Amino acid sequence: MEITEGVPPVINLTEVAEREKEEFEKKVSELIIEFGAENLLACMQCGACASICPLARVGFEWYNKKLIKAILIGMKEELLDDPTPWACVACNRCTEICPRQVAPFEVMFAMRRLMVEEFAIPTLAIEGLRSLYEHGHAVYMTGREARKKVGLPENPPSTDSDEKALQDLRTILKNTKLAELGLIPME
Amino acid sequence: MPKIGVYICHCGENIAGAVNIEEVKKFVEKLPDVVVVRDYLFMCSDPGQEIIKEDIRKGLVDRVVVAACTPRTHEPIFRKACEDAGLNKYYFEMANIRDQCSWAHWHEKEKATEKAKQLIAAAVAKARLLEPLEDRYVELNKNVMVVGGGIAGIFAALDLANAGFKVYLVEKSPSIGGNMAKLDKTFPTNDCSACILTPLMVEVANHPNVELLTYSEVEAVEGTVGNFRVKVRKKQTYVDWEKCTGCGACLNVCPPKARVPDEFNEGLSLRGAIYIPFPQAVPKKAVIDPDACISCSGRWFGEEPRRTKDGKPILAPCEKVCPTGACSRDEPRDPNGELIELNVGSIIVATGYRVMDKKHFKEFAPDSPNVITALQMERLISATGPTEGKLIVPSDIPKYLEWKKKVEKGKEAKLEARKPHVITFVSCVGSRDERFHTYCSKVCCMYMLKQAMLLKEKYPDLDIYIFFIDVRTPGKDFDEYYMRCRKLGIKIIKGKVGGVQRLPDERLLVRGYDADLGKPVELISDIVVLATAIEPNTDLKDLARKLGINVGAEGFLRERHTKLYPVDTMTEGVFICGCAQGPKDIPDSVAQAKAAASSAMSLLAPGKMRVEPLISEVNPEKCTGCGICAPLCPYGAIEYVEVDGKRRAKINEAICKGCGVCTAACPSKAITLHGFTYEQVLAQIKTIARKGVIEEV
Numbered sequence: 001m002e003i004t005e006g007v008p009p010v011i012n013l014t015e016v017a018e019r020e021k022e023e024f025e026k027k028v029s030e031l032i033i034e035f036g037a038e039n040l041l042a043c044m045q046c047g048a049c050a051s052i053c054p055l056a057r058v059g060f061e062w063y064n065k066k067l068i069k070a071i072l073i074g075m076k077e078e079l080l081d082d083p084t085p086w087a088c089v090a091c092n093r094c095t096e097i098c099p100r101q102v103a104p105f106e107v108m109f110a111m112r113r114l115m116v117e118e119f120a121i122p123t124l125a126i127e128g129l130r131s132l133y134e135h136g137h138a139v140y141m142t143g144r145e146a147r148k149k150v151g152l153p154e155n156p157p158s159t160d161s162d163e164k165a166l167q168d169l170r171t172i173l174k175n176t177k178l179a180e181l182g183l184i185p186m187e
Numbered sequence: 188m189p190k191i192g193v194y195i196c197h198c199g200e201n202i203a204g205a206v207n208i209e210e211v212k213k214f215v216e217k218l219p220d221v222v223v224v225r226d227y228l229f230m231c232s233d234p235g236q237e238i239i240k241e242d243i244r245k246g247l248v249d250r251v252v253v254a255a256c257t258p259r260t261h262e263p264i265f266r267k268a269c270e271d272a273g274l275n276k277y278y279f280e281m282a283n284i285r286d287q288c289s290w291a292h293w294h295e296k297e298k299a300t301e302k303a304k305q306l307i308a309a310a311v312a313k314a315r316l317l318e319p320l321e322d323r324y325v326e327l328n329k330n331v332m333v334v335g336g337g338i339a340g341i342f343a344a345l346d347l348a349n350a351g352f353k354v355y356l357v358e359k360s361p362s363i364g365g366n367m368a369k370l371d372k373t374f375p376t377n378d379c380s381a382c383i384l385t386p387l388m389v390e391v392a393n394h395p396n397v398e399l400l401t402y403s404e405v406e407a408v409e410g411t412v413g414n415f416r417v418k419v420r421k422k423q424t425y426v427d428w429e430k431c432t433g434c435g436a437c438l439n440v441c442p443p444k445a446r447v448p449d450e451f452n453e454g455l456s457l458r459g460a461i462y463i464p465f466p467q468a469v470p471k472k473a474v475i476d477p478d479a480c481i482s483c484s485g486r487w488f489g490e491e492p493r494r495t496k497d498g499k500p501i502l503a504p505c506e507k508v509c510p511t512g513a514c515s516r517d518e519p520r521d522p523n524g525e526l527i528e529l530n531v532g533s534i535i536v537a538t539g540y541r542v543m544d545k546k547h548f549k550e551f552a553p554d555s556p557n558v559i560t561a562l563q564m565e566r567l568i569s570a571t572g573p574t575e576g577k578l579i580v581p582s583d584i585p586k587y588l589e590w591k592k593k594v595e596k597g598k599e600a601k602l603e604a605r606k607p608h609v610i611t612f613v614s615c616v617g618s619r620d621e622r623f624h625t626y627c628s629k630v631c632c633m634y635m636l637k638q639a640m641l642l643k644e645k646y647p648d649l650d651i652y653i654f655f656i657d658v659r660t661p662g663k664d665f666d667e668y669y670m671r672c673r674k675l676g677i678k679i680i681k682g683k684v685g686g687v688q689r690l691p692d693e694r695l696l697v698r699g700y701d702a703d704l705g706k707p708v709e710l711i712s713d714i715v716v717l718a719t720a721i722e723p724n725t726d727l728k729d730l731a732r733k734l735g736i737n738v739g740a741e742g743f744l745r746e747r748h749t750k751l752y753p754v755d756t757m758t759e760g761v762f763i764c765g766c767a768q769g770p771k772d773i774p775d776s777v778a779q780a781k782a783a784a785s786s787a788m789s790l791l792a793p794g795k796m797r798v799e800p801l802i803s804e805v806n807p808e809k810c811t812g813c814g815i816c817a818p819l820c821p822y823g824a825i826e827y828v829e830v831d832g833k834r835r836a837k838i839n840e841a842i843c844k845g846c847g848v849c850t851a852a853c854p855s856k857a858i859t860l861h862g863f864t865y866e867q868v869l870a871q872i873k874t875i876a877r878k879g880v881i882e883e884v
């Protein structure tokens with residue numbers, strides 16, 4: 001996990017800054033702030049958020065604190081291919097613990113939005129979206145047998161068993177930015 | 188028969204944890220003349236002292252021995268208790284059974300108990316022989332000398348002068364103001380340094396109670412508290428200050444060969460041999476630097492002038508332009524200046540600091556003009572700096588100065604100086620580093636944030652990096668600087684820079700490490716600012732020696748006690764403040780200056796001072812006038828006088844400190860050190876030699 005793809009062993013800050021200035025329309029930090037992480041710049045890199053983030057614990061490379069740092073020095077291309085933001089489980093523990101009210105979770109989600117904008121979505125996430133559109137669940141349900149065993153209805157009372165709800169959800173999705181992007185087929 | 192009371196302190200667990208108090212008590216009760224033995228948890232506390240006082244008042248005891256911590260801090264407390272209860276306070280003796288017993292032998296409890304017994308027995312043996320003594324008073328001279336005219340010295344002088352004390356303010360450079368005069372804006376709150384400092388400089392210089400002695404240095408100090416005799420050397424200015432009006436006509440007339448790096452601009456520009464340190468200097472007077480002056484007219488002061496063919500004297504450019512004749516070379520001038528003598532009762536040392544030069548840091552490309560110290564950065568952004576505050580890369584300052592010269596002469600010229608796009612700050616340069624200074628310089632984190640913030644606010648397109656080991660912003664309103672920098676988008680990177688390389692185009696390749704990303708980083712920077720350490724002035728040790736005060740291992744002046752006596756020194760009457768005592772910011776320097784001033788005031792205000800009578804006295808009957816003692820006395824208190832036609836030693840009791848050197852040296856045993864007589868000291872030694880058995884008298 002030491003040398004991640006995309007990030008060279010030595011980070012050239014001049015190149016990063018120049019690319020940010022010349023190639024992007026806005027600074028990465030400005031984009032992330034626009035996408036919802038309003039308090040991004042208040043981060044002091046204390047690491048509290050990383051200490052409790054499940055992503056950091058299981059070895060994802062660009063967990064909250066580190067992602068914020070990379071954004072602050074103007075990195076973008078290097079981050080776009082990384083799946084970490086999509087693995088965020090939105091537990092919000094980081095938001096509660098942060099002493100600067102940065103809401104790192106918001107940064108994770110803003111990063112997702114940026115990735116979507118840049119068409120840089122890992123297959124993992126596209127699969128999830130496709131499943132969401134088709135079944136109403138980002139992670140398709142397995143283990144129906146198990147549900148039966150513990151006395152639950154085989155099909156959960158969700159879009160899975162309610163055709164109308166599923167159609168409503170699809171209508172909603174078709175009216176979001178997702179449809180504009182055309183990442184997944186939506187008939 | 189004396190009635191001795193012995194009071195044994197537990198000092199919480201500090202003594203009782205190693206010494207068996209009960210056993211000691213049983214032993215002490217049997218000692219001769221001991222009538223009362225008591226113990227208590229904290230003898231120095233109010234109830235503890237009350238136990239002693241009660242016994243004195245009831246007439247139970249008339250000699251007091253306290254066995255406790257150390258006389259260094261507690262002897263005065265118990266003496267006072269005796270005095271309050273009506274006993275002569277020199278009927279008191281202390282046995283040190285904590286610092287020199289329980290603490291030292293914490294793991295050998297039996298031996299500690301045995302030692303405590305013997306120490307107390309020795310104290311009792313001495314107590315039996317104590318004599319009552321009376322305090323003495325010495326007259327105090329109420330004048331004060333303040334050495335160093337930075338912000339600390341200025342404040343100390345002003346406080347004293349306002350309280351009615353006469354102050355001599357001795358400053359080694361031609362102007363007061365110190366390092367603060369070089370700063371642009373100052374944290375916290377970013378006031379302009381000159382705006383808050385200059386009025387104070389003027390105020391202190393014009394104060395009727397202040398005598399300003401600039402371009403002067405302390406040469407020798409004699410005497411003791413209340414009566415110091417100081418020799419101050421006023422250096423030769425080579426300009427008649429009575430005549431010089433500070434008009435500045437001479438400032439730019441020296442030829443290029445006579446131009447040297449300008450101290451006020453930290454070497455970023457040059458000054459002539461004749462110069463006024465800076466436009467707001469106080470006093471605003473010119474001096475000639477004799478090492479730089481090349482004597483344009485071919486004559487030194489007092490020499491015959493060379494003459495033109497038609498016999499007119501040839502004048503140097505400075506002489507020619509000076510409208511008042513202040514720098515005329517007709518009169519000879521003593522290169523040693525003038526030696527004056529001052530009599531003062533107290534001395535305050537406020538000689539400040541210097542910043543480390545970049546040359547020590549080979550890894551940071553010190554040869555590059557674009558690698559600068561933070562103090563140079565202050566000059567670069569200051570409106571009174573070499574570029575009037577215009578931000579350009581330092582390597583182009585010569586171009587700027589050329590351009591300015593042309594413009595001033597009314598010529599048309601285009602300024603072709605490069606503006607920086609990237610500025611990198613490097614923290615802890617020479618601080619927290621075993622190779623240089625191990626202490627933290629305390630102000631650099633804050634001034635780096637300040638400078639970065641000022642730059643970014645003025646030039647939002649600048650890309651600013653600050654490389655830190657860790658950011659230290661303790662104090663009211665300080666962390667705001669850090670947060671403000673973050674929010675301005677200044678890139679704060681945890682990790683110290685390890686190398687800077689000078690590039691052919693005068694930019695710099697910086698190699699650092701980003702601890703947050705766990706990777707080495709590098710960047711190209713137009714300017715690299717080194718936060719070089721605050722260090723003691725080179726002549727500080729020498730000054731300390733003259734004053735009889737100590738410097739610590741790191742080279743700054745040492746206070747008597749870090750917590751309780753922070754501006755006092757081991758020499759009574761000498762106080763310290765500001766950066767001479769250690770790195771600190773302006774608020775702390777001022778606070779210390781005011782503390783030093785008020786310490787001097789409370790010392791001198793009564794006009795006389797009580798001194799302990801524990802001093803030496805010569806018995807002229809026994810003295811043979813051999814001459815051994817006087818040269819040994821470290822305070823110069825002994826002189827020889829005629830007594831009945833014979834040469835006899837005499838000790839000046841205002842000067843004697845009771846150190847005992849003469850007493851021990853006198854071959855005729857003619858000198859008595861009161862409070863430590865031969866009989867008393869021998870009784871102590873004998874008691875210890877006999878393992879606690881006191882010889883009957």
Ligand SMILES: Cc1cc2nc3c(=O)[nH]c(=O)nc-3n(C[C@H](O)[C@H](O)[C@H](O)COP(=O)(O)OP(=O)(O)OC[C@H]3O[C@@H](n4cnc5c(N)ncnc54)[C@H](O)[C@@H]3O)c2cc1C
Pocket residue numbers: 334335336337338339340357358359360362363364365366367370372373374375403404405537538539540541542561562563565630634637724726730764765766767771772773774776
């Ligand atoms: C780059 C930089 C930026 C800073 N910015 C800030 C800031 O923004 N805010 C802040 O609070 N602090 C700041 N500081 C710290 C500030 O400079 C000091 O706290 C302050 O100047 C200390 O004042 P002082 O009077 O003790 O010493 P100094 O200013 O050093 O004055 C000492 C004076 O004594 C004189 N002297 C020295 N030796 C002798 C001698 N032997 N005999 C006679 N006179 C002598 C000197 O010539 C000088 O005039 C900064 C420091 C640096 C290096």
Ligand code: SF4
Pocket residue numbers: 049052053054055064087088089090091092093094095104105108
């Ligand atoms: S919300 Fe996301 S980033 Fe925050 S702790 Fe949970 S998983 Fe980590």
Ligand code: SF4
Pocket residue numbers: 042043044045046047048049050064065068097098099100101102103104
């Ligand atoms: S807890 Fe907050 S301040 Fe600390 S690193 Fe995470 S986001 Fe930054």
Ligand code: SF4
Pocket residue numbers: 440441442445459460461475479480481482483484503504505506
């Ligand atoms: S003689 Fe005057 S002008 Fe010439 S170098 Fe000396 S001070 Fe300067």
Ligand code: SF4
Pocket residue numbers: 614615616618619626627628629630631632633656657658659718
């Ligand atoms: S104040 Fe900051 S930069 Fe200066 S030595 Fe201390 S930690 Fe280092």
